[in-house]
Amino acid sequence: MIEETDISKEGLLTAYKNIVMERLFDKKMLNASRQGFLPFYIPLMGHEAIHIGLGMAIRDEDFFYPYYRDFGVLLQMGIPIDTILSQVFATATDNEIGRDMPDHFSLKKYNIGAVITPVAGHLTSATGIAYAKKYRKQNGSVITTFGDGATSTPDFHVAMNFAGVYNLPMVFFVENNQFAISVPTYPTKDKAFSNTYEETRGAIYKKADAYGFSGIRIDGTNFIEVYRATRKALESAENQPILIEAMSYRMGPHSTADDPNKYRTTTVIEGGDKDPLVVSQKLLKDMKILTDKDISSINDEMEETTSQLIDKYEKAPKPDKSTMMGNLYEEEPWYISEERSDIQ
Amino acid sequence: MTQMTMVKALNSGLNNAMERDDSIILLGEDVGTDGGVFRVTDGLLAKYGKERVMDTPLAELGIVGFGIGMSMAGLKAIPEIQFQDFIYTAMDQIINQMAKLRYRTNGDYTLPMVLRTPYGGGVHGGPYHSQSGEAYFTHTQGLTVVTPSNPYDAKGLLLSSIELNDPVIFLEPKRLYYAGRMEVPDDYYKIDLRKASVIKEGDALTIITYGPAVPLVKSTVEKNNVNAEIIDLRTLSPFDLDTIMASVKKTGKVLIVHESPKMFGVGAELSATISERAIDYLAAPILRVTGLDIPIPFALEDYYVPNEKRIMAAIEKLLKY
Numbered sequence: 001m002i003e004e005t006d007i008s009k010e011g012l013l014t015a016y017k018n019i020v021m022e023r024l025f026d027k028k029m030l031n032a033s034r035q036g037f038l039p040f041y042i043p044l045m046g047h048e049a050i051h052i053g054l055g056m057a058i059r060d061e062d063f064f065y066p067y068y069r070d071f072g073v074l075l076q077m078g079i080p081i082d083t084i085l086s087q088v089f090a091t092a093t094d095n096e097i098g099r100d101m102p103d104h105f106s107l108k109k110y111n112i113g114a115v116i117t118p119v120a121g122h123l124t125s126a127t128g129i130a131y132a133k134k135y136r137k138q139n140g141s142v143i144t145t146f147g148d149g150a151t152s153t154p155d156f157h158v159a160m161n162f163a164g165v166y167n168l169p170m171v172f173f174v175e176n177n178q179f180a181i182s183v184p185t186y187p188t189k190d191k192a193f194s195n196t197y198e199e200t201r202g203a204i205y206k207k208a209d210a211y212g213f214s215g216i217r218i219d220g221t222n223f224i225e226v227y228r229a230t231r232k233a234l235e236s237a238e239n240q241p242i243l244i245e246a247m248s249y250r251m252g253p254h255s256t257a258d259d260p261n262k263y264r265t266t267t268v269i270e271g272g273d274k275d276p277l278v279v280s281q282k283l284l285k286d287m288k289i290l291t292d293k294d295i296s297s298i299n300d301e302m303e304e305t306t307s308q309l310i311d312k313y314e315k316a317p318k319p320d321k322s323t324m325m326g327n328l329y330e331e332e333p334w335y336i337s338e339e340r341s342d343i344q
Numbered sequence: 345m346t347q348m349t350m351v352k353a354l355n356s357g358l359n360n361a362m363e364r365d366d367s368i369i370l371l372g373e374d375v376g377t378d379g380g381v382f383r384v385t386d387g388l389l390a391k392y393g394k395e396r397v398m399d400t401p402l403a404e405l406g407i408v409g410f411g412i413g414m415s416m417a418g419l420k421a422i423p424e425i426q427f428q429d430f431i432y433t434a435m436d437q438i439i440n441q442m443a444k445l446r447y448r449t450n451g452d453y454t455l456p457m458v459l460r461t462p463y464g465g466g467v468h469g470g471p472y473h474s475q476s477g478e479a480y481f482t483h484t485q486g487l488t489v490v491t492p493s494n495p496y497d498a499k500g501l502l503l504s505s506i507e508l509n510d511p512v513i514f515l516e517p518k519r520l521y522y523a524g525r526m527e528v529p530d531d532y533y534k535i536d537l538r539k540a541s542v543i544k545e546g547d548a549l550t551i552i553t554y555g556p557a558v559p560l561v562k563s564t565v566e567k568n569n570v571n572a573e574i575i576d577l578r579t580l581s582p583f584d585l586d587t588i589m590a591s592v593k594k595t596g597k598v599l600i601v602h603e604s605p606k607m608f609g610v611g612a613e614l615s616a617t618i619s620e621r622a623i624d625y626l627a628a629p630i631l632r633v634t635g636l637d638i639p640i641p642f643a644l645e646d647y648y649v650p651n652e653k654r655i656m657a658a659i660e661k662l663l664k665y
Contacts, residue, residue, distance in 0.1 A: 063417075099448045106449035113416065114449045118440050124406050125441060128413020128421070135369070135395055135419065154433070158406035165401055327451045328486055330509045331538070333582030 007056070007227070012289050015056055015076065015223060019048045019280050020298055022072035024306040026252075029088065029102075033256045037314040038089065042069050042103050043252030046268065049276035050175050050246050052076045053226025054145065061140030062234055063133065065113035065126035068103045069175065070145055079110055085309060091316040098319040113144075120150035123159035123172075130168040130241075141169035141237035143230070149180025151204050163241040164211035170241040171233045174204055175220065177250035182263035190264050205245035213241045220246030221276040224283060249274065348528040351521045353495035354384045354460075357502040358422070360532040362392055368506065369414055371398040372407055372424030381426055382462060382521055408434035408459060412441055415457040420506065428463035428515065429475045442511045443486035458505045458512045463491075464556040464603050465649050466519020470642035476556075476604030476635060481513045482581040482613070489580040490537060491515040493558035495526050500535030501578060508537065517556035524559075540584035542591070546573040549597035549662050552588060552614055554580060557601045557650055564652045570659055572599075580610055585617070592618055596627040597662045603649050606634040628665035631658045 007015075026044040033041040044051070047069060055076020058064050066073060074084050083095065087105050090098030096106055106114035113129070116122050126144035133142060150156055151174060163170040178185050185199045208215030218229045226246060233242045249268040253260045260266070268274045273282075284290035325340050326332075348356065362368045370385055376399035379386030389397040400407050404425055411421030425431045431438070438459070445455050465474040481489045490505055490512055492498035498516070505512040543562060548571035553561045558576050565572045573591050577583055592598055598618055600611035611632040618630060633650045640648050 095452055096448065096450050099450060104448075106452040108449075108452050114445060114453050116441055118436060121436060121440055124409020124437065125413035125416060127406075128410040128415075129417040130413070131410065132414050132417030132419045135414075154403075154405055155409065158401075158403045158409070161401055161403070162406050162410055166398075328447050329488070329582075330446075330454070334585050335582065 007224070009289055011056070012224075012284060012287070015052050016280055016284055016290060017298055017302060018055070018072060018076045019052050019223065019277060020302045021306060022048045022051060022075060023277055024302050025071065025310070028306055028310045030252070030256070032310060032314055038102060040101055041256045043250075043255070044069060044071055045270070046177055046249045046251035046276065047175060047220075048072055049223040049280060050220045050226050050248055053223040054143070054173070054230055056223070056227040057230035057234060058143060059140060059234060060111075061138070063111045063113070063129055063140065063142045065122050065129065065142065065144040066105065066115055067119075067122065067146045067150070068101070068115050068117065069147065070115075071103055073145075074105065074107075074112070077110070079107065079112075081309060083107065085313040086316065089313040089316060090318065091313060092319045093316070094319070097323050120146055120153040120155035122146075123150070123155045124162065127159045127162045127168060127170060130163065130170045131166060133169055134166070139238075141171055141234045143171040143173055143234060145173045145175055147180065148174055148176040148178070148185040148199060148204060149183075150174070151207065152180070152199055160208065160211040160243070164213055168241055169237045171230070171237045172208075172241070172243045173230065174243070174245045175248060176204060176245050177248050179250050179254070179264070181254045181258060182260075190267065196263075203245075205243055208243035213243070215243035215245065217245045217247060220248035221274060221279045222283065223276070223280055248276065251275070345527045346530055347525040348495045349522050349525050350492070350495045350498045350516070351382055351384055353499040353528045354502055354516065355386055355388070356528065356530060357499040358385065358388060359391070361503060361506045362388065362396065364532070365420065366396075367419045368422060369396050369398065369419055370422050370424065371400050371411060373400060373402055373426050375399060375424050380424060382518065384460070384516075385424065404430050404432075404434040405437060408437040408442065411457055411459070412437060412445075412455065415455050416445070416453055421457045422506065423457070423459050425459065425461040427469070427473050428461040428477050429469075429472045431461060431477070435480070438481070438487070438513075439484050443484045446510065447486055454509050455511045456509045458502070458514050460514045460516060462516045462518035462521070464517050464519055465640060465645050466517070466556065468642060468645055471639040474640040474645065476602070478515055478555075478580055478604055479609050482610055486511070487581065488512045488537065489515065490578065491517065491555035491580060492578065493517065493520065493555055493576050495528050497535060497541070497576075497578060499528055500533050501537065503532060504534040504537045507534065515555060519556050520559065535578070537579050538582065538584060539578070540587040541576045541578055542573060542587065543576050544572065544574040546571045547595060548572060549599060549659065550575060550588075550591040550595045551599045551601060552577065553601040554578065554610075556603045560650065560652070561601050561655060564655045567652070568656060568659075572659070583614070588614070588618065589622060592622050593625045596625050597665070598626070598630045599655075599658050599662060600630065600632045601634070601650055601655060603635050605637045606632055607637050609634060628662050631662060633658045
């Protein structure tokens with residue numbers, strides 16, 4: 001978490017390393033899922049600049065309610081890597097003891113909400129958390145992230161309306177990666193679009209107008225822009241909620257159960273000039289913070305770090321089956337106690 | 345002690361709780377200025393202000409989700425859904441967030457909140473103001489489902505629900521809201537949520553019932569001098585197995601009475617549980633008198649819900665068996 005109003009050279013380098021780290025973790029975790037170490041995985045490629053920019057922007061006094069594609073935000077926020085990877089690999093040391101899918105973090109002590117699978121299912125909760133902040137007169141804002149698909153749900157519109165009515169310290173942050181699985185957010189030039197419909201006709205960021213606050217659209221491939229816009233939003237949200245639509249592109253499949261070749265022609269390719277990793281390298285090279293030599297050495301360093309970590313967590317012990325019945329209620333009901341003997 | 349209706353008792357309970365704990369927030373449609381369409385929150389806005397007694401936009405999904413967020417952040421939300429019939433747009437929040445939060449996070453987050461809503465018949469509300477949907481909640485792991493049958497229990501069970509560190513679905517039988525008054529303490533008191541109440545002792549059969557059907561069962565048994573033991577469950581889930589089993593083993597005959605439909609209902613679970621554990625004690629089949637397996641009709645509601653005739657027919661069948 002960077003406390004300065006703007007960013008030091010070290011801060012930018014750390015951010016860049018985390019972008020590289022997220023990219024490498026993503027590849028290795030996708031690989032782990034193909035090899036059977038992860039039953040399911042949610043790819044991240046294309047979201048790195050958003051994630052790292054968000055992680056830089058979120059302050060200690062803010063509350064972050066993520067969705068299921070936010071791995072890199074936690075990296076940049078400085079959450080211990082053991083906490084992150086034990087959740088992803090559902091190990092015995094996971095604080096959720098392997099009860100939820102990869103990237104479904106719950107980290108109350110870091111002011112992070114409990115990621116929920118149903119799309120937008122956390123938006124009204126995040127809004128209620130913002131009310132609690134306001135009621136208790138606490139500093140900071142609540143920021144919640146979600147995909148473009150979430151903006152079609154009743155939850156999104158209800159949460160936006162409540163945030164407007166009670167004038168809550170809320171930042172609604174859309175990671176618009178252009179697709180809700182196979183359906184494009186807006187009409188596209190993609191060849192597959194001729195046979196389908198878009199998610200919405202109205203620009204997402206403009207929907208804030210209907211709820212009495214403002215919305216902005218930013219470049220989600222530029223982590224510095226994401227950082228600056230989000231930090232400013234977290235500050236201004238203490239007076240009025242705000243909606244941010246960050247434009248990016250989901251370079252991978254929606255999940256490991258998805259084949260994007262069926263529905264689109266990939267328009268942003270890895271290593272191409274719209275790849276957020278390449279955009280970040282160019283930004284930092286232009287600022288004379290990064291050289292080609294640095295890029296190579298950082299990549300080598302991160303390759304080794306991530307390989308060792310993935311190797312460790314792939315082999316880490318899974319939770320014992322005796323743990324699965326606990327913590328349904330504070331006081332365990334008689335039938336739960338009885339059903340423990342059904343675990344065989 | 346004051347003579348109170350169930351509405352007054354619930355209002356008194358909310359007031360006692362809010363007085364001692366400023367983390368309690370009420371929210372819902374018309375709960376503020378209007379005091380709730382049944383007047384359960386009457387006068388509380390004037391006393392506690394609109395930061396704690398919040399009128400909300402008309403969106404059940406939002407009322408529940410917003411309440412969940414408050415309780416995640418250390419407040420204690422008590423949302424009201426104006427009629428249980430309208431809760432379904434919030435079912436995703438109830439089932440996927442409220443009920444599962446403690447389990448899926450292994451207790452990283454807990455959710456102390458009480459979702460209040462009037463349910464059942466009694467006001468001739470037809471298909472959309474009379475539903476008894478308790479089975480939707482009792483079949484959801486992680487919820488505590490409570491329903492009172494008189495003003496004293498209503499207040500005590502509500503205060504216990506508010507103190508619970510887990511989410512409660514608090515179903516208020518609207519037919520009993522103004523059905524009568526009884527002596528209710530003005531002060532704070534609690535009733536054990538995991539204990540059923542034996543409201544009448546007897547030897548010939550056990551009648552298990554709850555919520556809106558309790559006064560009907562009681563009056564039927566008294567009027568016809570039936571030697572029945574009557575159990576008011578109070579909490580439907582998790583229900584009090586020990587009280588049920590002790591009574592069943594004593595009487596050997598069981599009748600279950602509830603206002604909601606029979607198929608896949610609360611009575612089915614009670615019946616199965618009793619059969620699994622006490623078949624050797626049973627001298628007759630377990631019978632159920634329930635609402636009919638149709639949506640509740642507007643004009644003919646009185647024939648839909650259990651009545652004295654249907655209850656007595658079942659009792660006589662069991663006694664003769």
